[in-house]
Amino acid sequence: MTGGYPLLVADLIGVAVFAASGASAAVAKRLDLFGVAFVGFAAALGGGIMRDVVIGSVPPLAFADWRYAVTAVVASVAVFWLHPALYRVRRTVLVLDAAGLGLFTVTGTLKALxxxxPAVGACLVGMLTAxxxxxxxxxxxxxxxxxxQREIYAVxxxxxxVLVAVLYRxxxxxxxxxxxxxxxxxxxxVFALYRRWSAPVAVP
Structure with a gap:
């Protein structure tokens, strides 16, 4: 999986799950259809746009390849119409966000490499993408x-x-x-959320 179709599929899956995560959060805020689609689109493609700008891949894939935008919008609209069937929206948002975090970390780091x-910069790009x-x-x-916040997320x-960079090496x-x-x-x-792991904060 060093490019080509498998990477595209993984990237589009990441777009879909982050769009669903963003759309679910927008539904919880009672936004209208356009608002849900917009938040889903931004959540799905914001990290990828940052990644492409940083590595000099312009125009970003979000604008250059129609499949990214269409995937994000379709996933967002699907969540808008199907959200009554989703069990406990907050939990759904967290699980989808975790899945998107994993997929975008991998694809972002790999694309940068x-x-x-260089490996250190690619790891930072992968984190930024995620x-x-x-x-x-x-x-x-x-x-x-x-x-x-205190939640273990960017870490x-x-x-x-770093794991992806090691595999690549x-x-x-x-x-x-x-x-x-x-x-x-x-x-x-997900385990960090369940166990309530958190990073240290400054004591006032």
Whole structure:
């Protein structure tokens, strides 16, 4: 999985789950259809746009490839119409966000590495890709971004990016190892939420 169709599929899956996460948050805020679609679009593609600008891939894929925008909008509209069937919206948002975090960490780091970005920089790009969508979603829905709170969020993404960089260095950046890395990031994020792990904060 060093480019081509598998990477595209993983990227579009990440777009869909982050769009669903953003749309679910917008539904919880009782936004209208356009608002839900807009928040879903921004949540799905915000991190990827940041990534592409940083690595010099312009115009960003969000604008250059229609499949990204269509995937984000379709997933958002689907959540808008199907949200009564979703069990406990808040929990759904968190699980979808964790899945998006895992997928976008992997694809963002891998794209940066393939663009020739050194390993340390590629890890930072991967983290930025992963947290950019959630950051945009939270800002648009009036929430304090999760990445700025005590929850373990960006740290998980950064750790996953390091794992992807190691796999790439060992020439193991293939479908199954990278899928396992994305799953591990997702599980760690969900487990951190369940166990209420948090980063230290300054004592007043």
């Amino acid at each position: 393939e663009a020739g970005v 947290i950019g969508g959630g950051l945009t979603r939270d800002l648009l829905t009036g929430e304090i971004p999760a990445v700025l 998980v993404a950064l750790g996953g990016a 060992l020439d193991q950046a293939r479908l199954l190892p990278l899928a396992a890395a994305a799953a591990l990031i997702t599980v760690l994020r």
